[in-house]
Amino acid sequence: MPREIDRRAARTRKALHHALLTLMLQKGYEALSVQDIIDEADVGRSTFYAHYTGKEDLLRSGFQMLREELREAQSTAREKAGVPHDDPLGFSATMFEHAARYADHYRTMIGGRGGAVTENEIRLILSEVVRQELSSTLQDDAIPRDFVVQFIVGAFLTALNWWFERKPGLPPSTVDAMFKSLVLDGLSSFSGGRRSGDHPTTNRGAHRSNLKDRG
Amino acid sequence: MPREIDRRAARTRKALHHALLTLMLQKGYEALSVQDIIDEADVGRSTFYAHYTGKEDLLRSGFQMLREELREAQSTAREKAGVPHDDPLGFSATMFEHAARYADHYRTMIGGRGGAVTENEIRLILSEVVRQELSSTLQDDAIPRDFVVQFIVGAFLTALNWWFERKPGLPPSTVDAMFKSLVLDGLSSFSGGRRSGDHPTTNRGAHRSNLKDRG
DNA sequence: AAGATTCCGGACAGAGGGTGCATTATCATA
DNA sequence: TATGATAATGCACCCTCTGTCCGGAATCTT
Known part of the structure; x- marks a missing residue:
């Protein structure tokens, strides 16, 4: 049975995250609509809502990854510092x-x-x-x-x-x-x-x- | 000629500000819609847009008054303090x-x-x-x-x-x-x-x- | 290779945002 | 007090965005 995430799903999420980041750099978060995001990511409407409940959920998901990354960076930096x-x-x-x-x-x-x-x-x-x-x-x-x-x-x-x-x-x-x-x-x-x-x-x-x- | 603000306008603006404040205490600012505000204030739609460009403008207008008020309070408090x-x-x-x-x-x-x-x-x-x-x-x-x-x-x-x-x-x-x-x-x-x-x-x-x- | 599962995308209804126009109330003046 | 001018009001309209549903297509397992 497929334990790993489906490649299609992974590709879609990656595209959505990338689109969110790109558009945030251009227009900021508040001015952003789901329409813009799925347009930039070239993803269908219901595809988006199948993965996330809204643009806030997408944002939090991105921060979840960042959180892990930072936690790890901090722990390694701690071991380095005397x-x-x-x-x-x-x-x-x-x-x-x-x-x-x-x-x-x-x-x-x-x-x-x-x-x-x-x-x-x-x-x-x-x-x-x-x-x-x-x-x-x-x-x-x-x-x-x-x-x-x-x-x-x-x-x-x-x-x-x-x-x-x-x-x-x-x-x-x-x-x-x-x-x-x-x-x-x-x-x-x-x-x-x-x-x-x-x-x-x-x-x-x-x-x-x-x-x-x-x- | 009428140099002062029309009483109707003053009444409307007062009602809008009051409605905004009341609704912000209940639902917060982001969750608020213009519809909610004009409904609470009992004001027509275009009436709102005749005074303000949007809910953000209404909010800023309220802070403008607060700004004056605070400035005055600060200066008087300064004179009091030795x-x-x-x-x-x-x-x-x-x-x-x-x-x-x-x-x-x-x-x-x-x-x-x-x-x-x-x-x-x-x-x-x-x-x-x-x-x-x-x-x-x-x-x-x-x-x-x-x-x-x-x-x-x-x-x-x-x-x-x-x-x-x-x-x-x-x-x-x-x-x-x-x-x-x-x-x-x-x-x-x-x-x-x-x-x-x-x-x-x-x-x-x-x-x-x-x-x-x-x- | 074929069935089952999952994902994708276009279509649909509902809600809110912003604007134009006719109506109505208020202000200044005689 | 009456009247014309001015300004505010509210209804209706169009547009965009949101969230959901279902048929079609791709992927995984056997």
């Missing part, structure tokens, strides 16, 4: 570089043109990553864990969006440095009088030079 | 209390049910406020001004959303304290070993006790 238990933002450098490679796609997904579903899905994926990074570093529960996770994810998306919209030419390492500076030290690091910036208990003063080693 | 030039987050306390008063509306606008347009509009309004607060406090340009503004706005919206979704019972002062702690000091304030928390150059260690004076 000090995973001391840096609550270990994910950011990898993510910024990944974003630089697939700038068009990231820009589409995040810059508002991706729609609420896309942004929410990305937030969920990032939340998982950050929660795992955070579980081994933070002990203080003065601020609820969830709040901190959402704070970091929001700051990361903000950085990413600002990068694409305002300074696309900047290297990922620079954006990563700014992101880490704000998230780790907040506004205190450069609001009026500035402190020297050395902290004996943590190594957060070293993220600027760390980036040069990786890049 | 030390406007030393606190880059002076807006937050007022906003959190305002959000607590109109919790249902804020929840609708921000919690994803408001749609991308709503969130973007809110971001724009908040950006103006934060930019103005920031212009008198920050001097260092190690990180671009826009980036910092977006960072603060994003963190504020994150805090607001987390508050509504996870801990609706918390008083605004507590959420404000957590928000300020993260934005001003970042994760450093409670990642593993914690410092004493006094800074001679700024007064950012005092926001917890400040809130009790205001509340």
Whole structure:
């Protein structure tokens, strides 16, 4: 009996995903209709609804694959990095570089043109990553864990969006440095009088030079 | 000649805005159709299109009024507060209390049910406020001004959303304290070993006790 | 090679979006 | 207060999109 997916079905889904991505790069997600997608993919109407319940389902299906991919990339990156238990933002450098490679796609997904579903899905994926990074570093529960996770994810998306919209030419390492500076030290690091910036208990003063080693 | 808006038009627009707000509280923005709005407002179809180009235009029009209102509230709150030039987050306390008063509306606008347009509009309004607060406090340009503004706005919206979704019972002062702690000091304030928390150059260690004076 | 299964695509009804035109209410003026 | 001018209103129309159904075709198993 055929356990694997039918080749026709696989071909159709692939075509639909490709069409969705292509059209999202052109028109964004919200402005997209199922008609456009099946027209671009050259697929029949009921074929689409046989596979997905709508364009939102198709989008989520795509993110499902991305989720697996990212999870794997994170775990391998973790094994590579020597000090995973001391840096609550270990994910950011990898993510910024990944974003630089697939700038068009990231820009589409995040810059508002991706729609609420896309942004929410990305937030969920990032939340998982950050929660795992955070579980081994933070002990203080003065601020609820969830709040901190959402704070970091929001700051990361903000950085990413600002990068694409305002300074696309900047290297990922620079954006990563700014992101880490704000998230780790907040506004205190450069609001009026500035402190020297050395902290004996943590190594957060070293993220600027760390980036040069990786890049 | 009639310089003021016709009473009929005013009545219609008021009814439409009210209907939009009512229906958004029930079904959210995306799920809303123009048909629903004009049905709720008891207005004819072309009447709607005579005033607005679509439901997005109606939404923006509503935010325009909110923008004016907020701008005014901010300026008066500034005159009241004695030390406007030393606190880059002076807006937050007022906003959190305002959000607590109109919790249902804020929840609708921000919690994803408001749609991308709503969130973007809110971001724009908040950006103006934060930019103005920031212009008198920050001097260092190690990180671009826009980036910092977006960072603060994003963190504020994150805090607001987390508050509504996870801990609706918390008083605004507590959420404000957590928000300020993260934005001003970042994760450093409670990642593993914690410092004493006094800074001679700024007064950012005092926001917890400040809130009790205001509340 | 042939039956069974699954997929594909054109057709159909239902709903919502945006526009034009005749009717009606409101405003300014004598 | 009456009247012409102006502006808002509501109904009807056409178009596009959505979601579903059924006949035809391709694929898999034996």
